[in-house]
Amino acid sequence: MNFSTWIPSTGSSPAICTGTHWMPGTGTLIPSYSPVDGKKIGELNSASKVEYEIVIEKAQTAFLHWRKMPAPQRGEVVRQMGEAFRTHKTALGQLVSYEMGKSLQEGLGEVQEMIDICDFAVGLSRQLYGLTMHSERPGHRMYEQYHPLGIVGIISAFNFPTAVWSWNAMIALVCGNVCVWKPSEKTPFCAIACHHIIASVLEKNSVPEGVCNLVVGGREVGEWLAADVRIPLISATGSTAMGKKVAAGVGQRLGRTLLELGGNNAIIITPDADLDIAIRGAVFGAVGTAGQRCTTTRRLIIHESLYETVKQKLKAAYGQLRIGNPLDQQNHVGPLIDTDAVKRYIAAIEACKAEGGRFLVEGAVLSGPDFSSGCYVQPCIAEAMPQYRIVQEETFAPLLYLLSYKTIDEAIAIQNGVPQGLSSSIMTLNLREAELFLSPEGSDCGIANVNIGTSGAEIGGAFGGEKETGGGRESGSDSWKAYMRRQTNTINYSRSIPLAQGIQFDI
Ligand code: UN1
Numbered sequence: 001m002n003f004s005t006w007i008p009s010t011g012s013s014p015a016i017c018t019g020t021h022w023m024p025g026t027g028t029l030i031p032s033y034s035p036v037d038g039k040k041i042g043e044l045n046s047a048s049k050v051e052y053e054i055v056i057e058k059a060q061t062a063f064l065h066w067r068k069m070p071a072p073q074r075g076e077v078v079r080q081m082g083e084a085f086r087t088h089k090t091a092l093g094q095l096v097s098y099e100m101g102k103s104l105q106e107g108l109g110e111v112q113e114m115i116d117i118c119d120f121a122v123g124l125s126r127q128l129y130g131l132t133m134h135s136e137r138p139g140h141r142m143y144e145q146y147h148p149l150g151i152v153g154i155i156s157a158f159n160f161p162t163a164v165w166s167w168n169a170m171i172a173l174v175c176g177n178v179c180v181w182k183p184s185e186k187t188p189f190c191a192i193a194c195h196h197i198i199a200s201v202l203e204k205n206s207v208p209e210g211v212c213n214l215v216v217g218g219r220e221v222g223e224w225l226a227a228d229v230r231i232p233l234i235s236a237t238g239s240t241a242m243g244k245k246v247a248a249g250v251g252q253r254l255g256r257t258l259l260e261l262g263g264n265n266a267i268i269i270t271p272d273a274d275l276d277i278a279i280r281g282a283v284f285g286a287v288g289t290a291g292q293r294c295t296t297t298r299r300l301i302i303h304e305s306l307y308e309t310v311k312q313k314l315k316a317a318y319g320q321l322r323i324g325n326p327l328d329q330q331n332h333v334g335p336l337i338d339t340d341a342v343k344r345y346i347a348a349i350e351a352c353k354a355e356g357g358r359f360l361v362e363g364a365v366l367s368g369p370d371f372s373s374g375c376y377v378q379p380c381i382a383e384a385m386p387q388y389r390i391v392q393e394e395t396f397a398p399l400l401y402l403l404s405y406k407t408i409d410e411a412i413a414i415q416n417g418v419p420q421g422l423s424s425s426i427m428t429l430n431l432r433e434a435e436l437f438l439s440p441e442g443s444d445c446g447i448a449n450v451n452i453g454t455s456g457a458e459i460g461g462a463f464g465g466e467k468e469t470g471g472g473r474e475s476g477s478d479s480w481k482a483y484m485r486r487q488t489n490t491i492n493y494s495r496s497i498p499l500a501q502g503i504q505f506d507i
Contacts, residue, residue: 114162
């Protein structure tokens with residue numbers, strides 16, 4: 001199958017889907033251009049408040065049905081969705097690569113993450129466990145159970161245009177929730193393709209309209225979701241600036257958020273590192289997805305004794321990088337998402353130079369027939385200082401900062417000395433250094449790795465980070481608890497009604 005099946009050859013695509021039923025939007029026109037070649041993929045009219053209301057009402061009604069279905073049966077629907085993603089892996093991976101710009105291998109990897117989370121969610125559908133406690137009162141039983149929340153709003157970013165939705169949606173669905181997805185308006189056709197793929201599963205299983213919903217639109221759709229009291233949980237992935245707005249909107253109504261925001265991830269390379277592993281991990285972490293993962297390696301904290309060696313090895317490795325059409329498997333690095341991202345990349349390079357940064361590998365915007373979209377840039381490396389303002393920020397581009405350290409405590413302080421707290425790594429074969437890095441005195445991030453780069457987390461772990469990364473955890477482990485409400489139940493099967501804490505109250 002070719003991905004063009006999911007894109008109308010002429011005219012505007014419907015932007016709203018409630019399962020199998022599609023609706024055109026009546027809002028502003030959103031075109032989608034590929035950063036690969038600058039060509040228009042398609043266009044659609046964004047959802048207006050009218051269509052938004054229709055979707056939310058459908059979702060509310062659908063929840064009343066979906067929550068009654070036994071969780072393992074919901075898991076069976078998700079299992080079939082996983083099968084559908086397997087069937088369409090190549091075409092969807094190609095579309096992810098073409099609309100977002102990541103390499104085909106990474107596009108296919110993204111779809112694999114979707115398949116994997118479906119498998120995970122199927123197993124989970126039989127394991128939504130609560131605890132049983134011993135009551136202090138005789139003839140009483142006490143336990144806790146988990147119930148679905150209702151509508152889960154999912155706001156996702158362009159860089160993982162399909163997988164982030166699935167991490168949230170598949171878990172939310174087996175938990176008994178219904179979903180409303182607002183994808184990035186930069187990658188709407190990836191989202192539309194996902195909904196085409198799951199439609200046959202929804203139909204075959206007679207899943208009511210309103211269980212899986214898609215609402216493509218601009219920032220205003222995110223604002224409607226954040227402010228909507230009918231939506232108990234908003235899971236948002238994107239910049240810290242966006243997350244702060246969403247959190248303020250949802251907090252205003254005391255709703256719940258699950259935030260997965262910016263990262264400023266570092267790898268510490270110690271004198272006891274296996275340098276081959278360290279360089280490979282650092283280069284993939286820094287230039288993979290053209291530096292547009294929230295887990296991208298942005299800082300290398302290198303022991304002073306190795307600094308020159310690492311510099312030379314990195315320079316050599318960057319010299320080998322092939323930049324170009326990401327659908328051509330010969331290439332390692334594709335384009336940035338759009339020319340605005342290119343402007344931010346240039347501004348960051350200038351800011352770094354202004355603060356005193358020296359470039360080991362110079363940045364550049366590439367030109368020529370293969371780079372006609374204007375979105376291809378040279379991955380670059382700057383020697384910098386940890387306290388530079390630009391080093392403290394997340395620039396969503398392949399711009400790597402080299403920092404040097406003397407003691408392991410200093411290295412950890414540099415690693416932690418940024419506002420973000422997503423992913424971190426140490427490259428060492430020294431047990432003491434590794435364990436210190438993983439101890440409470442070590443990395444303050446949600447993800448801390450040893451001898452692995454900062455990106456490429458597996459779906460089985462809880463994914464997310466601390467500080468300005470937002471504190472949310474999604475995907476594996478017990479992240480499912482964020483999508484459910486906990487209820488403590490105490491049952492009295494005795495013939496009296498004793499009070500807790502031994503209180504006497506005789507009447
Ligand atoms: C993101 O960039 O928003 O750990 C998610 C990784 C991927 C997920 C990144 N599994 O790099």
